[in-house]
Amino acid sequence: MGRITTVHAGASVKPSKLELLAPWLRLQPWFQGDTAHLTTVGNFRFEDPAGEVGMDSLLIESRGDIYYVPVTWRSRPVAGPSDLIGxxxxxxxxxxxxxxxxxxxxxxxxxxxxxxxxDTNTEVHTTAGEVREATVRVKGNGIASNGRLRAVRRLGTYYPGRAQLIAHWTHNGVEREDVLAAIG
Known part of the structure; x- marks a missing residue:
């Protein structure tokens, strides 16, 4: 992938991503974890071709389960069906x-x-010129399919279609390959 995402070196977000996500996660039917014990175990990014939307994907662990939680960041509220987390x-x-x-x-x-x-996730550079190594590498499997994009929210639970986004990453020293999303 030729796309590069630039993030601000040394920037902070308040509340933190996990603090922001915790109340929302409690309301999700697919989340069976404990929001008092959330850990980010991996992440990757996509780049919005228009340069307007931050696209951040988190792998979050709770109670031994790992959840795929992709979020977008916008500078102003969106009109339409998008689900505001906070x-x-x-x-x-x-x-x-x-x-x-x-x-x-x-x-x-x-x-x-x-x-x-x-294609794959973007390469992440900081405004200070550093390259951030990806903790998760994702790749589409190149299969075209009609249907809706669906996420596999709790990893390993189901595979909703043949056209898939596949993650390659290491967790607790073990190499993993997980389907994160599919079209079908």
Whole structure:
């Protein structure tokens, strides 16, 4: 993938991503964890071709289960069906609105493109010129499919279609390959 995502070196978000996600996770029917004990065990990013939407994907562990939680970050509220998770203050960008990426048209379009084209996540650079190594590498399997993009929210639970986004990563010293999303 030729795309590069730039993030602000040394920036902070308040509340933290996990603090912002905890109340929302409690309301999700697929979440069976304990929001008092959340740990980010991996992440990757996609780049919005328009440069407007931050696309962040987190792998979060709770009670031994790992959840795929993709979110989008916007500078203003979105009109339409997107599911607002909450608001946070970014130390450089100011107020940000965090959405469930699976309801955000920009994320759905980019993730679908990655799957169908057999593309990968973006390379992440900081404003200080450093390259951040990806903790999760994802790749689409290059299969075109009609249907809706669906996430595998709790890893290992089901595979909703043949056109898939596949993660390669290491957890607790063990190499893993997990389907994160599929079209079908």
């Amino acid at each position: 608001q946070a203050d970014h130390s450089v960008l100011g107020r940000r609105f965090c959405y469930d990426a699976m309801t955000d048209p920009a994320f759905i379009e980019e993730a679908t493109r990655v799957i169908v084209e057999g």
